[in-house]
Amino acid sequence: MMQSNFILEITKLNHYFGTTKLRNQILFDVNLIIRSGEIVIMTGPSGSGKTTLLTLIGALRSVQEGSLKFIGQELFGVSNERLVQVRRQIGYIFQAHNLLDFLTARQNVQMSLELQSNISQWEAKIQSEAILNAVKLGNRINYYPSDLSGGQKQRVAIARALVSHPKLVLADEPTAALDSKSGRDVVNLMQELAKEQNCAILIVTHDNRILDIADRIIQMEDGRLIKQGTY
Numbered sequence: 467m468m469q470s471n472f473i474l475e476i477t478k479l480n481h482y483f484g485t486t487k488l489r490n491q492i493l494f495d496v497n498l499i500i501r502s503g504e505i506v507i508m509t510g511p512s513g514s515g516k517t518t519l520l521t522l523i524g525a526l527r528s529v530q531e532g533s534l535k536f537i538g539q540e541l542f543g544v545s546n547e548r549l550v551q552v553r554r555q556i557g558y559i560f561q562a563h564n565l566l567d568f569l570t571a572r573q574n575v576q577m578s579l580e581l582q583s584n585i586s587q588w589e590a591k592i593q594s595e596a597i598l599n600a601v602k603l604g605n606r607i608n609y610y611p612s613d614l615s616g617g618q619k620q621r622v623a624i625a626r627a628l629v630s631h632p633k634l635v636l637a638d639e640p641t642a643a644l645d646s647k648s649g650r651d652v653v654n655l656m657q658e659l660a661k662e663q664n665c666a667i668l669i670v671t672h673d674n675r676i677l678d679i680a681d682r683i684i685q686m687e688d689g690r691l692i693k694q695g696t697y
């Protein structure tokens with residue numbers, strides 16, 4: 467089996483919250499592989515550890531026990547600076563899209579791109595406008611978030627996550643605040659762009675209406691991955 471298309475390789479991952487006496491184990495022996503271009507949906511009851519796993523994968527917290535490799539680089543035991551560098555290579559889409567209200571759609575996307583690569587402002591502007599066109603917001607480029615619908619804001623968030631061509635995008639409940647038509651549009655766009663860029667996507671969702679876009683569905687229960695789907 468080719469290992470070179472592994473975007474993520476997690477082995478025997480455990481995670482705990484709290485200190486010594488009150489230490490509470492949240493993740494138990496998690497093993498997971500995600501390959502490039504693969505769309506994986508993670509489901510599971512509230513409190514089962516999905517967000518904790520997502521934040522570990524996103525290099526937003528340190529690995530305590532076990533191995534987590536992102537494009538072949540081990541994240542266990544690395545410095546905070548290194549984690550910050552890894553974060554720059556990952557796209558994030560969260561339920562509360564986290565757009566900056568005082569920036570237009572284009573400026574939100576462009577700022578993210580400028581933070582992640584050292585391209586010229588002019589080039590960043592061109593690329594930001596192109597990806598906003600791709601998510602069908604070509605006619606909303608100079609709108610502020612407050613003048614956009616929930617679905618449009620989420621599409622800006624997708625454009626922002628994908629503009630720098632990350633190898634991995636993490637999405638936490640990306641359709642939670644949307645009606646079913648906007649939710650469907652949003653996931654279809656994610657799927658289209660991901661296939662175009664050969665980007666892997668891990669989506670945490672309770673939304674049964676979008677399960678069909680997954681190549682694979684995995685299920686978390688009480689801190690364990692109980693169902694991995696088939697490869």
Ligand SMILES: Nc1ncnc2c1ncn2[C@@H]1O[C@H](COP(=O)(O)OP(=O)(O)OP(=O)(O)O)[C@@H](O)[C@H]1O
Nearest residue numbers: 483484492510511512513514515516517518519686
């Ligand atoms: N910072 C923290 N300190 C202590 N315990 C925490 C912390 N964050 C989460 N937990 C606990 O870890 C467990 C897993 O939480 P997590 O948010 O990962 O679940 P989840 O599956 O994402 O739930 P939901 O679907 O409701 O978002 C829960 O029991 C939660 O109370």
